[in-house]
Amino acid sequence: MNIEAVNSVNFWNNIHTNYDRETIKVDNWLDEFSSIIDSAAAPILDLGCGSGNDTLYLIKKNKNVFAVDQSENAIINIKRNFPEVIETRTMNMLDGIDYPDNMFSIVIADLSLHYFSDEDTKSVLSEIKRILRSEGYLLIRVNTINDVNHGAGEGEEIEHHFYRTKDGMFKRFFDEEDIRRVFSEFNIFFCEEQKMMRYRSEKTVYCVGMKNT
Numbered sequence: 001m002n003i004e005a006v007n008s009v010n011f012w013n014n015i016h017t018n019y020d021r022e023t024i025k026v027d028n029w030l031d032e033f034s035s036i037i038d039s040a041a042a043p044i045l046d047l048g049c050g051s052g053n054d055t056l057y058l059i060k061k062n063k064n065v066f067a068v069d070q071s072e073n074a075i076i077n078i079k080r081n082f083p084e085v086i087e088t089r090t091m092n093m094l095d096g097i098d099y100p101d102n103m104f105s106i107v108i109a110d111l112s113l114h115y116f117s118d119e120d121t122k123s124v125l126s127e128i129k130r131i132l133r134s135e136g137y138l139l140i141r142v143n144t145i146n147d148v149n150h151g152a153g154e155g156e157e158i159e160h161h162f163y164r165t166k167d168g169m170f171k172r173f174f175d176e177e178d179i180r181r182v183f184s185e186f187n188i189f190f191c192e193e194q195k196m197m198r199y200r201s202e203k204t205v206y207c208v209g210m211k212n213t
């Protein structure tokens, strides 16, 4: 692992310390896509699942959920809190997503695709396309350039809208043009800037629904 990857894993392992299922908040952003989720025949992948907010939403709907994250601590918590999850894996998505072609009906990547350069994002997206069924869906939320409460525009801009922060981490903030360019290999059917309240201060995100092409 390179130093950036080690920093990122350490950072998230420190965040994902012990917590119980009762403390996990669900903020219902996936309600927008409920008909797609309700009719999913194949499993759903929670990619960068963290503490499992979306995993919890999905298992409450009796869905078959696979949950993966680079943070071992996140996965330890998911295993303990959500025995309903079909499979968990500690996995760095930059190293490929180690599942067979066409395995999933839906990939959910909630706040987990805004840490990468253009090139790395492209390689992650090609893996997502590969593991998704041809008519499958990618549902995401990412930082927007207006997410000023959470560091938008701060640090050294090393690529368009992609920053190295003062603690050596990387963060990307999207505008709508970025979304349409970066995810152009998918058919975007929903793209909306939204406010979310899961954190102490309001967070501004793009919520995007896309279909595999």
Ligand SMILES: C[S@@+](CC[C@H](N)C(=O)[O-])C[C@H]1O[C@@H](n2cnc3c(N)ncnc32)[C@H](O)[C@@H]1O
Binding pocket: 008, 012, 047, 048, 049, 050, 051, 052, 053, 054, 068, 069, 070, 071, 074, 091, 092, 093, 094, 109, 110, 111, 112, 115
């Ligand atoms: C802001 S949290 C979001 C967690 C969860 N999806 C949610 O919405 O609560 C970002 C998560 O993405 C994970 N992540 C970041 N980079 C990753 C990578 N390269 N591979 C796998 N997971 C990654 C982090 O470990 C962290 O758990």
